[in-house]
Amino acid sequence: MAIDVDKDGKVGCAYYIAMDETLVLEEDVSMGGVEAVDTLLLHIQPTSIIIPNRAPGDLIEFLERDAHRFDDNEGSSSEQGSYVLRHLVSAQFDYEAGKEALAKVDLESSRPDPVQVLSLEEEPAHCIGSSGHNKLMRLAESINLDSCLSIGCAGAVLNDLERRRSSEESLSDERGPVLFRVMNIEMNTSTDTMLVGADSLTSLQILHSELHPNPQVRSSNNSEPKAKESFSVSGLLQALASSAQGKKKLRQMLLRPSTDLGLIQERQMSIGVLLRQDNGEIVKNMRRQLRKLKDTKTLLLHVKKGVDRVRGQLSIRIGDWKALLRFAMVSAQLRQATHALAGTSGVAIFSRICNEIDVRRFLFVGDMIIRTIDFQLSKENGHTEILQGASDCLDELRREFAQVCQMLPELKDSVVQGIPRAAVEHIHHCTIMPQLGFLIAVRLDPETAEGVYHGQHNRGGEWVMCFASEDMAYYKNQLMLDLDSQYGDLLSQIADEEIEVIMELSAAVLEHEEAILSASRLFGELDSLLALALAAEKYNWVAPSMTASNVINIIGGRHPLQELLVPSYIPNDCTMVGGCGTGGFEEDSTPTNEDEQGAAPSMMILTGPNNSGKSVYMKQVALIVYLAHTGSYVPATRATIGVTDRILTRIATRETVVNDESAFLVDLKQAAFSTNFATRRSLLLLDEFGKGTTAESGSALFAAYLTYFLDLGAERPKVLAGTHFHEVFENGLLRPGNDVAFAHMDVRLDPQAEDPEDQVTFLYRLLPGRGRASLGVLCAATNDVPRDVIERAEAIVALQERNEDLVAACSELTEEDQRGLEQAELVARRFLAMQVPTFSHGNQDGGSIRDMLKEVLATEGTEDLVS
Template sequence: MTWISKTVTVTGLVLLAHACYSAQEHSVISSTVVHQGQPQPLATHSLPIDISIEALVATLVVVLGLVMGTPKLRPIKWHEWAGKIEREGEAGFRTGGGEVEKDYRGNPFSVLETRPGFIDIRKQRREFTSWVKAEENTPGSSRRGRRREGRSWSGHNSDRGNSIGSSSRSGSTRQRARPRPTDSSRYEKESSLGASSSIRHSAPSRNQAQYTDPSIPNDHAGVRNSSDLIQHEVVMAIDLKENSTIGCAYFSTTDGILHVSEDIATASLDIAEQFVVHIQPTSLLVSARAPASFRDHLEKITTPAGVEEDTNGESIPGLSRPESQAFRQLRYGGCINMNNQISLGCAGALLGDILRRRSVGFLPDGQVAGALFRVAAIRMFYLTTYMYVSTDALLSLQILQTELHPNSQAWGPDANKSSSKESLSVYGLFHHLACTPQGRAKLRQIFLRPMLDIKTISERQRTISVLLQTDNADKIAQLTPILRKIRNMHTTIAQLRKGIEFPSSGQSFDRGVWATIQKFTAQALTLRGIVASLNGGSDIVIFQKLMESLEPASLVVVGDMINKTIDFEQSKARHRSSVRTGVDSQLDQLKRRYDGMDSFLTEVVNHINRELPEWARKYVRSCIFLPQIGFLTVVEPNPVTGNGHYEGEGTAVGAWEKLFTADGAVCYKNSYMRELDDEYGDMYCQIGDREVEIIHGLADKVLEHEEPLLSSSDMCGEFDAILALALGAEKYNWRAPHMVEASVIHIEEGRHPLQELAVPAFVPNSCHLGSNQEEGSPRALILTGPNHSGKSVYLKQTAIIVYLAHIGSFVPANQATIGLTESILTCISPRESMSGGESAFARDMKQVALSTKSSTPRSLILIDEFGKGTNGDDGAGLLAALLDYYLSLGAHCPRLLAATHFHEIFENGYLEHHNGLRLAHMNVRLDWDASLVDDQVTYLFSLEYGHSTSSFGGRCAALNGVPSAVVERAENISKLLARNEDLSAVCARLSQAEEEKLEKAEMAARLFLCQNFGDQDGVDGEGLEGSIKETLEAILSPNT
């Protein structure tokens, strides 16, 4: 506490004391006046205002002084403390006086160092010690030379920009126990690319509600397992140069792989959106040098939760051995294309962000950042191998669609639980069929990335066909329960590295790390055996990869080590990991002693009774052993004194020490108990320490097989995703499409996969689009016809079938031949948003502009009711001009499907000269003699070629509950417009009822004017009034 805070506190105390004295004096004066009997006003219990204010101010001053004198709190930094313990031990936390600093008092340093979370630290310490000894024994080595070498590893800031860093920090700086130059194979993939200044967008994807990564399972079918609750992050960096060249890189914590893309020259903003759609990042890094329009576009498509500017250039930790830049470039050149300068700069920015995250140490949910943000490999990825589908197209076609989870309010703010779930979507049809977390992640990735490689697509279709063979049905039925027992090894290995051996509270030990790995090895081997026995699968690529990845040698070794070491039954009973008998002789001996504690305590009680006076023996109940306290003697309590009836009187050792009273007995510590403590008191702790050492050794051995376990887990997820596609194809009765290079679409009896599940009976329709050279296969098909007849469903089902074919899935059609489609572009009912600041028509025009710029002869374009957001004549003109533009491209025209109610564009033969155009409509059956409106028009939902001018909008309105009077009036006006009559004259014409009413009014007016209501002689006032009233009633009478 400083002198200022002391002065403030003392001042406040003086003021408070004066206020208390004044209050006391006031109460005494008041009581004296009342006692003397002087008349006083009504008594009140409140103090004068000046005393109250003084007391309040004094209290605030005292509190201010205490707050000022409070020492500054320092944050808990377990990661740094652990390293300090490793380097200096307990001495690193002592003051100059030899006492532990206040901030660290109470921290169990010895226990902290032996926590399971420090598996790597102890192993690395042993490796470091052996390396130092080996260096000292090496001829010509010197400690000074090693120091110079260590300094040469220290990093410096690399050139900012899109270049490779020229140096890296020492491995001992970031990996404290890994300075050994010869042991860097596990980190040789960590790049040292230069980090550039960036603007960071924390951007959850719009397709997930809170980020949902394509590699992240979004399982809402049940309660989430704690083993899956690992933080999943997808960090993406993107940059656009002045020459319109885009580069991109992204890192996913799910597999620890840094992906670097090819630089794309002369790219547009649509390419950036395609990167975002395919990668689905949770965090987005954008170069501060990128154009403002580029950054604004990314903000719109990602709807960022926050923007943080970071302009600091940092050095990136690289390899743990010194090497020249030329050698690093040579080695990196085997993984990535070093000519992609922009993408390499993005990778450097990513690594800088990963470094900052790793430096945090522990994440808010207790995870180790160093283990989570760890680059395991570097790979290239190519955007040109995937179909381009915009975000609007994904939402319009309902490929993926999320909604708020109904239990999100009950869960509360938990970062490990997503507040959204998959809504009615095409992906949602298959989501529940995947059994493993990694399988659901891979399935979502498949749906987000339709491919353009016919070989890969055909291979997936062949795999699904083999899985659906009737002779494999029994084996496929066995695969589902096996896959449900397989967990994600990335999560489990991360927990093992942190030392988390047990699941969260309330769950069984079967959910722990050791049980999970043991089950995985057993189930993976069973899965391998079943897949090997599938008929017709000898030449299936994924089956071969599965057989290679699931290495029996590694899986058997890992499973056998765990089975021989961990006693699962005993672990369940003790709620901690226990080692089997026979693993360690020293541990077995300690356990035998501990298990014989009951008989040993009986002997101890007998020994005590022999040394006690005869009268005191009846008061000694027993002897107990508590691991935290040691051996204790239990004595009957004396209800009067609260102590025991006997406390060691009459013995040579003197009085016993009372420790506590519990359960109606008093526990004492005496010299004999202390002797037992010295000899046997640490037995329980020795058992725990020895088991910890054995289990840590087991963890080290299991981590030696980390790569086979992770690759096996990934392959199980990939197989699970393909199996889900097969099960979905069987469940929904889908067929395999035929993929060709030609730009054609031939679908026989196609169905909408979502609509057919929502209606009692679905009417399938065919679609034929092809090149101009193919007879009967136009490039463009324009639909007309009534409202509510199924035009939009037909457009969407065709696009969905094409999309499903490109992910390698079966399609909802009896037969389909699909040509490679580079992009699917839509102009369908854009999303309404107040934040966009645009009208619906403006969004329509943006979608059309995108389709005209991005379309190729291999594109599929859907146009639904374009132009309806503006004046009818302008909308019709825009649609006609757009159709004429596409059709005039001839052989380069994309495949086009459009639906419209602008029938005037087909008049006067404006579009008839285009050979690639065909008109069609959805058929209806008319029965005007039907008494009910619902029966007059029957929608058949079947496609027929030809032009239809009937819209039956009034009938559609009647079916949806619009009043019949409004419907009839609308139909009459429609008929007048069809005959080109003048609406103003017709609307001014009176109806027959109105004419009859007007004639009656005219007759009444004439009769009224013919009457004489003047004074009549001989008639008094009352008689005159009655006569007028009778006259008026006669005029207004309907019979007049």
């Protein structure tokens, strides 16, 4: 993965997916900065990152935080990073060099060049009519050549891949040209995709990874994942997918929620078909079949690598052939199950499975595997065995080898007849080995490290020792040499023929590679929809009504994660309308009451006690909107969701010791990002913005921030804000209007209760109007804060409610302090009035001075001061 950021904060990115042999470019993100880079890391999860030497310092610091550190100290306990970070010369990220590199990529396109230029040397890509220029013209149909930074990053990635290929070739690896090749170039665009930043993904717990529980795995430098998905929306849904393809597709859907109403409604229709009661048994059977599938890309990659002899075994594992055979069988069953589903008319995914899955092709592939691989014998021997009848030549070699093996006892008798009788007992047996041919096994003499008998006193001369084991030495005599010349190396010939058979089978399977991969992608999409359908059935989710109008209307909404952690969850409603734009509200196929739209607010401000559920409510609204844009059903009784282009949050303050920014500065940067990128179709979540500074400054910033969005008029976004700055409303810092609504979470108070936990009862029900108190002292009491602290806090709160001078009130003395002060004043006055006598040198009377001090301190309550 290559990343570049210019001085204005524009971000470019390109990365290579080795499994897919695909180079992917991202469109340049203006003013993205480190926040956009953080989002890209969450989406892509790279194993290696390259950046230019001129990269900004904040980008380098951010990437070095999680980069792999090569520590040579064996006793070091520091955890290794999730990727390797490398710095390259800035010239490799040049825009023109990137275009030249892209023009040189051979995508094996079937489309001919519109103009053929005959030249002894390849002309540059900028020369009109050249082959490179024609390739760029074709690439311009799928990638945006105006994304200069990303084009430069693509060039850096291609150069790095070329370096790796050269390294493989230098190691004499025949697969060097095949590895790291680019077979496809794609570009991810922000069109029809909801923008959800890394802060929002983390704050809303859409993604939430935790370190692997095994510290050895976390610190190892291998391909094993060092983190796993924790309790999150992604983890919740991916656990319901049955196959690796389905989990991958589901993650793509979650990371790239769509704003295309057609695509969203298509997914909802698919889920609706899978949830039909009359399709229940068929859907269960589909899930069972999908669990049998393995990642076909990995299987075909093993086939592409070819075969060779490794310790006398074929390198392609028997499990890979079993998986390919199972794929062929499962494909037929899934297509048959799809045909049997009711209500699939007009639903694209099921039509594609029925029309594009060629069962006969896959059964033909399975038949080839069955007629070639002996699965039973392979299981017994622990390696791939070729079935008898798969190759006439191989069968003939095996028969000849079997005849030779039957001759071995007779060979031993022939050898024994030509040697002295005393040496007969030392001849153990005759055998045949790969590459060595026929051999005589003789008992080993430990003293000489040779055979006890090796042809001494034999007319044919002494035997030639080939090698020795722990107790045997292996020799050749003239008879063995004659047999070698007559039969040759049968075992090597058998091995070579087995490789030829497997290579023919691999080539035949790879002829159907594109069809297999296409079917695998379809099954992954089907599995992802099955997971969403299972979530809807298991957690009681409903299909939202998607509309082009800029509205959010949720009835009985629930938090998809929180409701799993509590015995009962209180659902709440939400109605909001964003700006209508300069052209008024959009036309939509779903009828909408414009009067209701005008009456609904675009901003809702939540107040009320701590721990009453304000943050959970805000997150549940955002998650319902988010899930609706993935095509999923949502946790609500009923929901109408307008197209939302981005979800921006100021909820969680993500601090690190690496970053020298304060918590308040991090909050300000998140808020600034929202103001720069929010549109009228955006949803903003602000939870206690401004709390990191003084109450005066925080409330002023909060009021000004909300006023900014309200002043946008027809371009105002939808805003959900939670705060404890009651002075904003009491002092009139925020202008009233129909665009602003106030709500609070319902609580019940019982000040007479003895137990602090019984004094406040949270009902977690949203009510209109503003909550008047935050009940922070009661919340402190229910969380084991010491009683004296609670009493002091209650006294200060009472003074504030009476509008008394806190400085004067806090400076008043208690009765005990007052008495102590009066006694101290009396002692001071007596001391000042005391007449100290004058004593001559050498005639001092310390006792009288002490008696005088006792008289000064002889006041009620001061006797203990005299030592």
